[in-house]
Amino acid sequence: MNIILLGPPGAGKGTQASQLEDERGMVQLSTGDMLRAAVAAGSEVGMRAKRVMEAGGLVSDAIVTGILSARLDEEDARAGFILDGYPRTTAQAGALDALLAEKGMRLDHVIELVVDEEALVERITGRFTCASCGEGYHDRFKQPAAEGVCDVCGSAEFARRPDDNAETVRTRMAEYRAKTEPILPHYEALGLVRHVDGMADIAEVNDAIETILDGKPRG
Ligand code: AP5
Ligand code: MG
Numbered sequence: 001m002n003i004i005l006l007g008p009p010g011a012g013k014g015t016q017a018s019q020l021e022d023e024r025g026m027v028q029l030s031t032g033d034m035l036r037a038a039v040a041a042g043s044e045v046g047m048r049a050k051r052v053m054e055a056g057g058l059v060s061d062a063i064v065t066g067i068l069s070a071r072l073d074e075e076d077a078r079a080g081f082i083l084d085g086y087p088r089t090t091a092q093a094g095a096l097d098a099l100l101a102e103k104g105m106r107l108d109h110v111i112e113l114v115v116d117e118e119a120l121v122e123r124i125t126g127r128f129t130c131a132s133c134g135e136g137y138h139d140r141f142k143q144p145a146a147e148g149v150c151d152v153c154g155s156a157e158f159a160r161r162p163d164d165n166a167e168t169v170r171t172r173m174a175e176y177r178a179k180t181e182p183i184l185p186h187y188e189a190l191g192l193v194r195h196v197d198g199m200a201d202i203a204e205v206n207d208a209i210e211t212i213l214d215g216k217p218r219g
Contacts, residue, residue: 004083007113008176010120011198017082027076030084056171065095093183110187113198131157
């Protein structure tokens, strides 16, 4: 099963994708994570992406499609993937159609997390991750069980994203509305879009997605 998780910054794409990885053995393909890894590695792609990401803009379609295409060629993607943060423009949606056709893959669902934008600023500014294993947390909504210690790996080092401030979040949301929302009709025309209430608790959102994935696969 191959799906796209769609939704504005802070909608819960990464949170839900990582739960689906654990529960179903699907692989999370987050272009944001891939770009952050390139920035951390200081590669040419990373150097070109860094400033754009920190300002809340979108990295060029060619760069992002290039890294996603290479990632789809890795063996684990054949077990089923969750696209988290791609496609984000109509050009990327077209490029994805071509990539999937070329690689003999197809999409089963496009799941839109429907959220209230005002609540997202709090979600994003409260977000932090384990610096060692990447597990995601939130100051209010998902604290580690023991304060200051990662539930998964026991590390005491945590990190916050440089683009997770109130000002940049507004730019990222505006980019989503202007460039990403317009891709929905393309998938609606293909009958692939399902809507999930992204304002519910993390576990309830997960249940709603699982119910969709457990439904009858496309003929
Ligand atoms: P990316 O990393 O994709 O960021 P984003 O789309 O802005 O989304 P986020 O990761 O901020 O949110 P999320 O939906 O994953 O939320 P999360 O689950 O963490 O992209 C970053 C940048 O990279 C872009 O701005 C762009 O520059 C570039 N880029 C990436 N892909 C690109 C592309 N295809 N083309 C061009 N440029 C690209 O949840 C947020 C917080 O809320 C967490 O703390 C979580 O614990 C909490 N939370 C989650 N769900 C709930 C819930 N139901 N209730 C309460 N709290 C919740
Ligand atoms: Mg994310």
